[in-house]
Amino acid sequence: xxxxxxxxxxxxxxxxxxxxxxxxxxxxxxxxxxxxxxxxxxxxxxxxxxxxxxxxxxxxxxxxxxxxxxxxxxxxxxxxxxxxxxxxxxxxxxxxxxxxxxxxxxxxxxxxxxxxxxxxxxxxxxxxxxxxxxxxxxxxxxxxxxxxxxxxxxxxxxxxxxxxxxxxxxxxxxxxxxxxxxxxxxxxxxxxxxxxxxxxxxxxxxxxxxxxxxxxxxxxxxxxxxxxxxxx
Amino acid sequence: xxxxxxxxxxxxxxxxxxxxxxxxxxxxxxxxxxxxxxxxxxxxxxxxxxxxxxxxxxxxxxxxxxxxxxxxxxxxxxxxxxxxxxxxxxxxxxxxxxxxxxxxxxxxxxxxxxxxxxxxxxxxxxxxxxxxxxxxxxxxxxxxxxxxxxxxxxxxxxxxxxxxxxxxxxxxxxxxxxxxxxxxxxxxxxxxxxxxxxxxxxxxxxxxxxxxxxxxxxxxxxxxxxxxxxxxxxxxxxxxxxxxxxxxxxxxxxxxxxxxxxxxxxxxxxxxxxxxxxxxxxxxxxxxxxxxxxxxxxxxxxxxxxxxxxxxxxxxxxxxxxxxxxxxxxxxxxxxxxxxxxxxxxxxxxxxxxxxxxxxxxxxxxxxxxxx
Numbered sequence: 333x334x335x336x337x338x339x340x341x342x343x344x345x346x347x348x349x350x351x352x353x354x355x356x357x358x359x360x361x362x363x364x365x366x367x368x369x370x371x372x373x374x375x376x377x378x379x380x381x382x383x384x385x386x387x388x389x390x391x392x393x394x395x396x397x398x399x400x401x402x403x404x405x406x407x408x409x410x411x412x413x414x415x416x417x418x419x420x421x422x423x424x425x426x427x428x429x430x431x432x433x434x435x436x437x438x439x440x441x442x443x444x445x446x447x448x449x450x451x452x453x454x455x456x457x458x459x460x461x462x463x464x465x466x467x468x469x470x471x472x473x474x475x476x477x478x479x480x481x482x483x484x485x486x487x488x489x490x491x492x493x494x495x496x497x498x499x500x501x502x503x504x505x506x507x508x509x510x511x512x513x514x515x516x517x518x519x520x521x522x523x524x525x526x527x528x529x530x531x532x533x534x535x536x537x538x539x540x541x542x543x544x545x546x547x548x549x550x551x552x553x554x555x556x557x558x559x560x561x562x563x564x
Numbered sequence: 565x566x567x568x569x570x571x572x573x574x575x576x577x578x579x580x581x582x583x584x585x586x587x588x589x590x591x592x593x594x595x596x597x598x599x600x601x602x603x604x605x606x607x608x609x610x611x612x613x614x615x616x617x618x619x620x621x622x623x624x625x626x627x628x629x630x631x632x633x634x635x636x637x638x639x640x641x642x643x644x645x646x647x648x649x650x651x652x653x654x655x656x657x658x659x660x661x662x663x664x665x666x667x668x669x670x671x672x673x674x675x676x677x678x679x680x681x682x683x684x685x686x687x688x689x690x691x692x693x694x695x696x697x698x699x700x701x702x703x704x705x706x707x708x709x710x711x712x713x714x715x716x717x718x719x720x721x722x723x724x725x726x727x728x729x730x731x732x733x734x735x736x737x738x739x740x741x742x743x744x745x746x747x748x749x750x751x752x753x754x755x756x757x758x759x760x761x762x763x764x765x766x767x768x769x770x771x772x773x774x775x776x777x778x779x780x781x782x783x784x785x786x787x788x789x790x791x792x793x794x795x796x797x798x799x800x801x802x803x804x805x806x807x808x809x810x811x812x813x814x815x816x817x818x819x820x821x822x823x824x825x826x827x828x829x830x831x832x833x834x835x836x837x838x839x840x841x842x843x844x845x846x847x848x849x850x851x852x853x854x855x856x857x858x859x860x861x862x863x864x865x866x867x868x869x870x871x872x873x874x875x876x877x878x879x880x881x882x883x884x885x886x887x888x889x890x891x892x893x894x895x896x897x898x899x900x901x902x903x904x905x906x907x908x909x910x911x912x913x914x915x916x917x918x919x920x921x922x923x924x925x926x927x928x929x930x931x932x933x934x935x936x
Contacts, residue, residue: 461655464614464619464651465655468617468649468725470645
């Protein structure tokens with residue numbers, strides 16, 4: 333028990349002292365996972381809209397693949413992204429392995445199917461006639477897509493939260509493609525793993541708390557957006 | 565009606581997944597008229613409606629609106645900005661009543677200042693004035709469908725499509741809304757196409773009626789014409805002629821036909837209004853509301869046709885009951901609850917069924933000899 337109390341005390345101290353290293357790690361985590369989520373929102377929602385509004389051969393297979401992708405193990409993504417970004421790999425010329433850009437790429441690969449899969453479910457859950465109704469009110473195709481997304485905003489924001497939650501908390505891919513380099517690619521999760529393995533439970537605790545607060549803060553913001561103007 | 569043609573349909577065909585669902589060689593909508601599409605579920609009413617509304621691209625054929633053909637997606641999009649549609653479900657947005665009513669105007673690029681007075685006006689006209697700020701998901705079924713109607717009328721559509729807009733409402737709300745819709749259509753002179761699956765009151769808002777079956781229009785004509793002179797047994801049944809009988813013409817004099825029924829005892833003769841040649845076989849229809857029941861033959865009545873028979877079935881139908889009779893042939897009649905008890909109608913009860921010669925509609929005089 334002492335270990336826990338000591339850890340909590342140290343964590344609080346680190347937080348209150350605004351330790352520069354901790355702040356940098358926190359900021360990087362937020363930035364990397366935030367950008368990765370944004371990329372995934374664009375790609376994932378785009379994919380969801382395409383799948384929801386179009387009939388094409390093999391649609392079921394594509395949906396099945398996307399849904400499988402929602403459960404991609406981060407270490408598998410880490411492995412593939414590493415191989416792709418490796419010096420003589422297909423994307424080796426980019427030279428971004430062991431940089432934050434590599435983590436963003438890996439996290440976007442993880443979050444895109446989550447947002448696409450949940451986004452598709454959200455759009456498919458809308459009344460089937462709504463699309464025709466919107467068109468008959470005089471909407472252009474882009475206006476129609478925008479209104480459909482707006483109608484599905486509650487479950488779509490839930491999809492975004494799930495995507496962000498998936499990447500802010502993953503460690504396998506970040507450590508493999510980022511390398512947990514101090515001052516460069518060290519994020520909250522990789523730092524927590526490292527400090528725990530070194531026996532620095534107090535620092536690990538501090539980092540974990542920050543991670544939880546961050547996740548809570550972002551989700552609280554999204555929830556606020558989601559529930560805004562909704563009184564029952 | 566010699567008004568201009570609003571929407572012209574030529575050789576329209578629609579396939580879905582390789583299966584033909586629609587085949588309409590010709591259909592013209594006139595300015596200012598209300599056309600009802602009637603038919604059972606699956607008759608193709610909705611498919612036709614969606615094709616007419618520019619929401620489905622036809623597989624073959626052409627639509628033109630005020631003389632301009634609708635060929636491309638852009639043509640249909642421009643057309644949709646001049647028309648609109650109300651569906652069976654209100655399909656409101658997750659927003660307030662006011663935001664819902666103005667949504668089409670917003671999509672069509674009207675400014676907030678232009679939208680506000682029109683939204684106010686139409687909310688008032690549909691009795692939604694007090695509900696403008698209410699979220700749509702708190703509305704009752706009737707209020708929601710009123711909001712959908714306001715959202716459509718506020719656009720001042722040149723052509724309004726109504727796809728069974730009342731069928732999911734309870735009967736009282738439906739009656740009220742049909743009445744309101746009739747008033748609004750008349751006040752605004754809006755041209756409309758209305759789909760409905762039964763010969764309900766909704767169809768009575770129409771000037772013309774098209775009865776559909778299996779993707780085709782079986783008969784198109786004025787409301788009374790189709791109701792009273794169905795050209796086809798399916799149409800006859802559909803517009804409420806529950807009794808259809810085949811008979812052979814014995815004589816024809818001054819438009820009065822004397823017929824012998826093909827079914828039942830040989831002495832069952834029937835008098836009808838119509839034109840046919842002696843010896844010809846004709847199909848005749850009798851509406852159940854035109855059949856009167858009594859306990860004995862009443863010689864003083866003007867009913868030329870009276871047949872003794874027996875009640876086979878009593879079917880309660882809301883405000884009245886439907887009585888099925890066996891008079892040597894099938895006959896259906898509607899009676900009030902009062903008659904039901906006065907005549908003590910129950911299966912097996914002997915009764916006399918009577919109807920005037922004018923209540924008998926000669927439906928078809930061709931093609932029956934070979935079928936029999």
